[in-house]
Amino acid sequence: MMPSLTASGLSRLLGGWNVGAAAAYRELADVVRLLVLDGRVALDTALPSERALSEALGVSRTTVTAAYALLRDQGFLTGGQGSRSRTRIPPLTPAGTTVFTGPARKDPALTAPGLAAPEGLIDLAYASLPASGEVVHRAFAAALTELPALLPGFGYDAIGLLPLREAVAARYSAAGAPTTADQILVTSGAQHALNIVLRALAGRQERVLVEHPSYPNALDAIRAAGCRPVPVAFSGGRPGWDMDSMQAALQQQRPKLAYVVPDFHNPTGQLMPDFQRRRLARAAAAAGTVLVVDETLRELNLDSIWTTPVAAFSPAVVTIGSLSKSHWGGLRTGWIRATPDLVQRFAAARTSLDLGGPLMEQLAAAHLVRALDEPLPARIAALRDSRAALLELLAGHLPEWEAAYPAGGLSAWCRLPAPISTALTVIAPDFGIRLAAGPRFGVGGAFERYLRVPFTLPPETLEAAVLALRSAQDRLDAAPQLRRTLRNAPAVAIA
Ligand SMILES: Cc1ncc(COP(=O)(O)O)c(C=O)c1O
Structure with a gap:
């Protein structure tokens, strides 16, 4: 039998998600998306009807309808209109990553074949470089x-x-x-x-x-x-x-x-x-x-x-x-x-x-x-420029983040002002970027206060990425409830 989720079951998983924000539907969609991406709601699970969920959550039916519509647009739901909406993951790109729709930034540097980012997203989840030439x-x-x-x-x-x-x-x-x-x-x-x-x-x-x-x-x-x-x-x-x-x-x-x-x-x-x-x-x-x-x-x-x-x-x-x-x-x-x-x-x-x-x-x-020493000087010079650009951009646009100076490698490890790493990662595609949440780098859910930011992209792209990070954080700052919910959504099995 296909799994299904009752309105009270989803409401419990939503971890006290509540109304309040102007764009409550978007917050609701973000939280459901996190639950699917995290595996806390299994794929092909039938979600509760819009009416039942709106009653369980105490929000307007329009909010739930708009949230489900957004999830459908983003490829996280199928069905609706008469049948129960079912969870899914958007199709994979050839590089094996999920395609999100949304107001994505176009960057020709990212459309080269083989790059892992879904088309249009600046990929800050990978810390890798193109071939040495x-x-x-x-x-x-x-x-x-x-x-x-x-x-x-x-x-x-x-x-x-x-x-x-x-x-x-x-x-x-x-x-x-x-x-x-x-x-x-x-x-x-x-x-x-x-x-x-x-x-x-x-x-x-x-x-x-x-x-x-x-x-x-x-x-x-x-x-x-x-x-x-x-x-x-x-x-x-x-x-x-x-x-x-x-x-x-x-x-x-x-x-x-x-x-x-x-x-x-x-x-x-x-x-x-x-x-x-x-x-x-x-x-x-x-x-x-x-x-x-x-x-x-x-x-x-x-x-x-x-x-x-x-x-x-x-x-x-x-x-x-x-x-x-x-x-x-x-x-x-x-x-x-x-x-x-x-x-x-x-x-x-x-x-x-x-x-x-x-x-x-x-x-x-x-x-x-x-021939190891042949490509390294150019590679290192480019990485130095990108590292300097990233650290300056972070200091300028996200002064409340603390980036530890990386002596080498491909990334900076940033301490965030609050435990918002997963929340940032979930909403990042809406701002044209893809992130790897801090807890990926730890054991037992640690590092919710950290984010790895690679400096593998050229300075111009990094500027767009840091501005996107700023906007994403502003959105979380304006919606503390969303931030809390994205962080606290409990890892409970579904019925
Ligand atoms: C520390 C570390 N080990 C291993 C790997 C994977 O290396 P390979 O591509 O050779 O499997 C990476 C790639 O980012 C890495 O950073």
């Missing part, structure tokens, strides 16, 4: 000429092609962590690498220490592996590692793994200094915890601050790297650096996920790792 094309052209030499083989290679492993190893050696090719396993990106490490080293119910906030897809991978994330807050909730707390958590909880992003941490952009790296590596070794260091953002060193790879402080460290940020996410090429024994274990563990990476990509990646 002609160097990628050149690498694939060279790979094509090298491919025939591999064709007589079977093509399955669970560890990865030797020239790529040698190139990655040489880069670590040059950075101060002497490395041989048998210490490198090639993966399809850093996310894949983490999944392999989890599969090989962490059993269900085992603890994995994480920074809090942390990279959402890593948190998802840890949960999906059946492990329990142990969050350790940054210093007093401010960006920057609180090494006393990290050490205490390692000693007391003895997690199986610790997953950290010391190089331009996502989302805060912070850089861990060498003395903390050394201390962390020692503390993990003393606790018997495998330290998994994600270096995906290491090359985006905007202030040219030199640090040593954590692997240089302990041979037991497992390091994850990727070409996604230095060259392009579309390459889907990364690696794990570990002891030769562990590399063999990872190679065995990966076979339940895949049987090796595609060889063309690996041939091209070997050229790209050797």
Whole structure:
């Protein structure tokens, strides 16, 4: 039987939503949209009739009719006119994101194929860059000429092609962590690498220490592996590692793994200094915890601050790297650096996920790792400009937000004046932007007072985005009840 929701059931889920505002219908639509997006109202649920809901909420029938009409326009409801309206999610774009309608801002930079934003929306949910340019094309052209030499083989290679492993190893050696090719396993990106490490080293119910906030897809991978994330807050909730707390958590909880992003941490952009790296590596070794260091953002060193790879402080460290940020996410090429024994274990563990990476990509990646320094100066210069523009725009238009200065990476982590992150995210498409709410970066609903704002877009687009953020916050400021409801809507199952 299709699920349905009674008027009193929806009224309960709406968490005390009430009349009052001039555009009450829009607020009602926003809250219902949040409930659907959050999964608190299941898809294909029949909503109560307009009459029943207006009675349960004590609002005019016109308010409910207008709210349902808006949700229908936005693609969140089907049916009506005689039949019960049913919840749905708007169709997906080719890039896999939801299409919202509304007064969207047109930006030609966002209409390029493959970009994740629904057409017309400025995408602040992703912190990624386009390809590094002609160097990628050149690498694939060279790979094509090298491919025939591999064709007589079977093509399955669970560890990865030797020239790529040698190139990655040489880069670590040059950075101060002497490395041989048998210490490198090639993966399809850093996310894949983490999944392999989890599969090989962490059993269900085992603890994995994480920074809090942390990279959402890593948190998802840890949960999906059946492990329990142990969050350790940054210093007093401010960006920057609180090494006393990290050490205490390692000693007391003895997690199986610790997953950290010391190089331009996502989302805060912070850089861990060498003395903390050394201390962390020692503390993990003393606790018997495998330290998994994600270096995906290491090359985006905007202030040219030199640090040593954590692997240089302990041979037991497992390091994850990727070409996604230095060259392009579309390459889907990364690696794990570990002891030769562990590399063999990872190679065995990966076979339940895949049987090796595609060889063309690996041939091209070997050229790209050797050419890593070629695209970086232009990429870093553009990111510096965008970072400066974003911080200035935020200070000018949203002075009540506190943006921690990111030493590198792709985003700034902003403290909001109130716990409005989810509410902002829900109404953001109405203002032409797409956001990732702060709680995505935390465990157990934390970070409702934070928002990650990437500086991956050019300054002109960032200006439009910050003005949109200002307008969205103004709307919430003018409707405190909406803000409360969006925050408090309880996570209750539906009847
Ligand atoms: C810290 C971190 N790790 C991993 C990834 C995913 O990298 P990949 O595209 O190589 O899977 C990202 C992407 O944003 C990231 O920021």
